Amino acid sequence: MNSVGEACTDLKREYDQCFNRWFAEKFLKGDRSGDPCTETFRKYQGCVQKAIREKDIPIDGVDFMGPNKDKPET
Amino acid sequence: MVKYFCCAGLLKSNWDQVCVAFWQRYPNPYSNHVLTEDIIFREVTPTNCLISRRLLTKTSRAPRWMERYLPKHMASSAYIIEDSIVDPLKRTMTTLTWNISHARLMSVEERCEYQINPDNSSWTQIKREAWISSNIYGLSRAIQEFGLARFKNSVTKTMKGFEYHWWCIVGETPSRTLAETATERARETALAAKEKAKDLASQAHKKQYLLQPNPQLSLLPAQAALQLLCPLILLLQLLK
Numbered sequence: 001m002n003s004v005g006e007a008c009t010d011l012k013r014e015y016d017q018c019f020n021r022w023f024a025e026k027f028l029k030g031d032r033s034g035d036p037c038t039e040t041f042r043k044y045q046g047c048v049q050k051a052i053r054e055k056d057i058p059i060d061g062v063d064f065m066g067p068n069k070d071k072p073e074t
Numbered sequence: 075m076v077k078y079f080c081c082a083g084l085l086k087s088n089w090d091q092v093c094v095a096f097w098q099r100y101p102n103p104y105s106n107h108v109l110t111e112d113i114i115f116r117e118v119t120p121t122n123c124l125i126s127r128r129l130l131t132k133t134s135r136a137p138r139w140m141e142r143y144l145p146k147h148m149a150s151s152a153y154i155i156e157d158s159i160v161d162p163l164k165r166t167m168t169t170l171t172w173n174i175s176h177a178r179l180m181s182v183e184e185r186c187e188y189q190i191n192p193d194n195s196s197w198t199q200i201k202r203e204a205w206i207s208s209n210i211y212g213l214s215r216a217i218q219e220f221g222l223a224r225f226k227n228s229v230t231k232t233m234k235g236f237e238y239h240w241w242c243i244v245g246e247t248p249s250r251t252l253a254e255t256a257t258e259r260a261r262e263t264a265l266a267a268k269e270k271a272k273d274l275a276s277q278a279h280k281k282q283y284l285l286q287p288n289p290q291l292s293l294l295p296a297q298a299a300l301q302l303l304c305p306l307i308l309l310l311q312l313l314k
Contacts, residue, residue: 001100003110003111004112004129015113027124028094045114048114052114057174059114059153059174062155062174
């Protein structure tokens with residue numbers, strides 16, 4: 001998949017490859033030995049957050065899992 | 075007023091494989107309208123849960139009968155946020171997805187919980203809930219009903235997209251029978267939704283000639299209402 005920032009797609013794919021490997025082989029097996037993707041994530045985030053600001057995408061101001069708090073069943 | 079929907083699903087693969095497939099579900103043949111996908115926040119909590127926020131850009135294809143009602147300035151893409159919590163100890167994954175664009179016209183929120191099936195530990199059960207609401211005076215109920223119909227269609231495609239990626243990960247060809255059945259069901263539901271939308275548009279067009287002017291009412295003019303209704307139909311593909 002492409003990134004919302006066209007220039008970030010390669011960084012995104014590099015990070016995704018690292019994350020998918022760590023997620024399946026370490027995280028899900030309870031291995032807490034550390035995240036080997038910290039550096040690639042930092043580079044990817046630097047790029048994608050800049051693209052989000054430039055495109056004026058309204059991602060700010062929403063709490064994590066925020067909209068679903070106290071949601072009624074109607 | 076909010077329209078609520080709840081359903082349960084079953085994936086015949088284990089919870090670990092479902093979680094791995096969850097992060098690799100795009101692209102797949104059932105979500106060609108997803109343009110971009112980005113993780114914009116992620117961390118491991120002190121209790122060793124993985125919390126993530128994903129930003130998606132999606133676009134929709136307008137039926138030909140709708141095109142003449144679409145305002146030219148309306149954006150062709152929509153932004154969706156998906157928050158998730160993966161707990162490897164409890165073996166649960168919870169996701170919440172909602173649109174952050176066009177939300178004043180219609181808000182669609184979907185919450186899913188993925189857990190090990192209690193009857194078969196090598197399968198994964200999914201509880202899916204959705205809340206659909208619209209604030210357009212005079213049309214909110216029609217939009218919510220339509221939204222619900224399209225959401226049900228999107229659930230089928232979401233499950234097939236998931237299964238497609240699971241098959242890819244294990245290196246086998248997806249079952250043609252299952253894929254064809256899901257595609258046929260999705261096609262039928264989409265056709266019903268399209269007919270309903272055309273009917274709604276036609277009724278709104280007729281009302282233009284029947285409504286008596288009343289300074290006390292603040293109904294939207296029929297043409298403006300159509301211009302708002304049609305993009306909402308496009309929005310209802312957000313959760314596919």
